[in-house]
Amino acid sequence: xxxxxxxxxNDLRIVFRERGIWINLLVIPxxxxxxxxxxxxxxxxxxxxxxxxxxxxxxxxxxxxxxSGQFLDxxxxxxxxxxxxxxxxxxxxxxxxxxxxxxxxQAETRLREQTSLALLELPAGFSAALESGTNxxxxxxxxxxxxxxxxxxxxxxxxxxxxxxxxxxxxVGGQVVADLPGTALGDAERAQLxxxxxxxxxxxxxxxxxxxxxxIGTPQEAAxxxxxxxxxxxxxxxxxxxxxxxxxAAVALMTERKQGTLQxxxxxPLTRAQILGGKMLARFLLGxxxxxxxxxxxxxxxxxxxxxxxxxxxxxxxFALCITALTxxxxxxxxxxxxxxxxxLLLTLTLAxxxxxxxxxxxxxxxxxxxxxxxxxxxxxxxxxSLIFHGGGLADVLPYLGVLAALTIVFFLFGVIRFRIE
Amino acid sequence: xxxxxxVEVRDLAKTFKGKNGDDIQAVxxxxxxxxxxxxxxxxxxxxxxxxxxxSMISGLxxxxxxxxxxxxxxxxxxxxxxxxxxxxxxQEIALYPTLSARQNLDFFGKMYGLTGTELSxxxxxxxxxxxxxxxxxxxxxxxSGGMKRRVNIGVGLLHKPQLIYMDEPTVGIDPQxxxxxxxTVQRLQQEMGMTVLYTSHLMEEVxxxxxxxxxxxxxxxxxxxTLGELIQQIGEEDRLTFKVGTQSVPDALLAQFxxxxxxxxxxxxxxxxxxxxxxxxxxxxxxxxxxxxxxxxKALPDLLRIADDAELDVLSVEVREPxxxxxxxxxxxxxxxx
Ligand SMILES: Nc1ncnc2c1ncn2[C@@H]1O[C@H](COP(=O)(O)OP(=O)(O)O)[C@@H](O)[C@H]1O
Ligand SMILES: [Mg+2]
Numbered sequence: 096x097x098x099x100x101x102x103x104x105n106d107l108r109i110v111f112r113e114r115g116i117w118i119n120l121l122v123i124p125x126x127x128x129x130x131x132x133x134x135x136x137x138x139x140x141x142x143x144x145x146x147x148x149x150x151x152x153x154x155x156x157x158x159x160x161x162x163s164g165q166f167l168d169x170x171x172x173x174x175x176x177x178x179x180x181x182x183x184x185x186x187x188x189x190x191x192x193x194x195x196x197x198x199x200x201q202a203e204t205r206l207r208e209q210t211s212l213a214l215l216e217l218p219a220g221f222s223a224a225l226e227s228g229t230n231x232x233x234x235x236x237x238x239x240x241x242x243x244x245x246x247x248x249x250x251x252x253x254x255x256x257x258x259x260x261x262x263x264x265x266x267v268g269g270q271v272v273a274d275l276p277g278t279a280l281g282d283a284e285r286a287q288l289x290x291x292x293x294x295x296x297x298x299x300x301x302x303x304x305x306x307x308x309x310x311i312g313t314p315q316e317a318a319x320x321x322x323x324x325x326x327x328x329x330x331x332x333x334x335x336x337x338x339x340x341x342x343x344a345a346v347a348l349m350t351e352r353k354q355g356t357l358q359x360x361x362x363x364p365l366t367r368a369q370i371l372g373g374k375m376l377a378r379f380l381l382g383x384x385x386x387x388x389x390x391x392x393x394x395x396x397x398x399x400x401x402x403x404x405x406x407x408x409x410x411x412x413x414f415a416l417c418i419t420a421l422t423x424x425x426x427x428x429x430x431x432x433x434x435x436x437x438x439x440l441l442l443t444l445t446l447a448x449x450x451x452x453x454x455x456x457x458x459x460x461x462x463x464x465x466x467x468x469x470x471x472x473x474x475x476x477x478x479x480x481s482l483i484f485h486g487g488g489l490a491d492v493l494p495y496l497g498v499l500a501a502l503t504i505v506f507f508l509f510g511v512i513r514f515r516i517e
Numbered sequence: 518x519x520x521x522x523x524v525e526v527r528d529l530a531k532t533f534k535g536k537n538g539d540d541i542q543a544v545x546x547x548x549x550x551x552x553x554x555x556x557x558x559x560x561x562x563x564x565x566x567x568x569x570x571x572s573m574i575s576g577l578x579x580x581x582x583x584x585x586x587x588x589x590x591x592x593x594x595x596x597x598x599x600x601x602x603x604x605x606x607x608q609e610i611a612l613y614p615t616l617s618a619r620q621n622l623d624f625f626g627k628m629y630g631l632t633g634t635e636l637s638x639x640x641x642x643x644x645x646x647x648x649x650x651x652x653x654x655x656x657x658x659x660x661s662g663g664m665k666r667r668v669n670i671g672v673g674l675l676h677k678p679q680l681i682y683m684d685e686p687t688v689g690i691d692p693q694x695x696x697x698x699x700x701t702v703q704r705l706q707q708e709m710g711m712t713v714l715y716t717s718h719l720m721e722e723v724x725x726x727x728x729x730x731x732x733x734x735x736x737x738x739x740x741x742x743t744l745g746e747l748i749q750q751i752g753e754e755d756r757l758t759f760k761v762g763t764q765s766v767p768d769a770l771l772a773q774f775x776x777x778x779x780x781x782x783x784x785x786x787x788x789x790x791x792x793x794x795x796x797x798x799x800x801x802x803x804x805x806x807x808x809x810x811x812x813x814x815k816a817l818p819d820l821l822r823i824a825d826d827a828e829l830d831v832l833s834v835e836v837r838e839p840x841x842x843x844x845x846x847x848x849x850x851x852x853x854x855x
Binding site: 354 | 576598
């Protein structure tokens, strides 16, 4: 292991002596992320661009009471990107209302066309029912597409629970105060009071006042509304530049074979696994550094990477591993440095756009999206898109990670079995 | 007590697949024993199989057949133990050009398992040994050919190997640096007690430094022994060379030399065409007649007379005492030089 790390360190030292390495690692990917991000629409939806995409939720509030208003405030607080329409519409018409409001039927259409991602109906009598402790239904409807994200439903549910609990607490408190006899209480009375509150809370919590009905709508076209901007360009360009960072390992192997250092390594007391392991480790680390550079920069552009750092990290690691293994496999088919350089450049410039590194695959025709998935980039981008746009977690991206892992194993076995040093 | 034999090579053979599918038998069953502490040379013309042999002994190439043992460890079955005893100086410079001399030495030292202060002490010693203390922190790519070669040698010495092999370490360097390399080889043996396996196609240097010599041609060892033993094989023959320029020499004349002059055992004519690099026009033709003869000086007047009668104008004459060139010529009927 020691020797593997020493080989990796030595290789990285050589890489960082290359002229222009920081231009490739830092300058170009950052400029490209910005330029392509802007071209894909970052900043266009002026007031929300810097904090992330607006998530439109249509609200039909038939109650229009202080209590329903409070409920909606709670929901807004759950996610900074939530925009409740028509209430939160602004001068830029973020709700895309065109000056009108909507009724239930129109809201349905907006949902189907994915103008909005969810529809929430608060019935008349919402507050009255809450106060009297009878059951009330809030209707939540969404489009089944992956782009009708489950986190909206989760936010609504959480709000319902919190809101319900606060009502309960208030009512318990009120009742307790109302029943207080005004004078100091004895021990026995205090115990009695505690028991009393507990029992009443129990009773009230048993008829939870709100029930959420999730009504799943019919899926239509995938949403494109919020896909543009830096949220797409940062992971896209980072992923492409990870390939630019790792693929040259194939060229470096040819160079080492030509300059005889690879052959010299074989005559040293090293196993083949140590030599290959060290070389691959160096490039894997370089790929991860590339990811880190662009992602950190992306953070300053306002990109947030979702709520599951483990899933994000796994996506980065598995993609970098996959490309490292592909490089090893590739290098067994190459003959010299020039050929290696040309082929890896061609491969990067094919796999990146094909896999959705330049523009989201949601905007291309179905058949192209299907073809695009021969590129490992597509699986990584699927995962980033799920994590960054749709609030997905590890469970949601597991299939994509599985494909990346499988590709890695196939490339790696192919490379290790075929690799010849002399 | 350690065995006296450092390297045992048994029936080592390598067959390459050629471009058009036919087999190239580069090495055909080489057998040799190298004793501890000796300088052992493989002498042979280009393409004889020296590099291939040494590549198999160092574990770079898998033998098609046979095996080699270094310090008792089989290179095919216990490669790590065998390689730990071995220092390697490849024929081509094998260094990282963008790293400094010291960084190269450091890295390869670590690969030999050296660490910490032991590593830096050894690197210091090597830097002094190859006389590059001042330039140790400069990049290899800024070095002259001779300096690169010295670092190339230094890398092979880092872990104080019991055996060091050097594949044509004097190719392509100026006489001054060549002198230095030869001195280094002898210091390795005398000061550090190393066993050296040396290859070359230049008989002068092999003759100068070697304890024992194996002559290799077409993948086979055709003679082995000390210089004296090898020369004895050709019966103390002198070697006469006549330069004849552009004149052609008929076979009949060569036969006449052999038949009519006492003591002559062989007569060979060779042409060396020197072309202009770019245009490939013939710039110069050097014709050389090489004659092996017992007591060459005595045979010389007769040889010159016969040449004169045949209207062959001998431009210059050289008579040399028995040497390896003569041995090679005697064994193969060809000159060692290409
Ligand atoms: N990798 C190879 N593939 C095919 N033929 C080779 C290869 N390496 C060497 N040879 C051939 O084997 C023979 C011996 O080569 P080599 O060992 O390099 O000779 P030397 O080092 O004595 O000059 C030559 O004919 C050479 O062309
Ligand atoms: Mg050679």
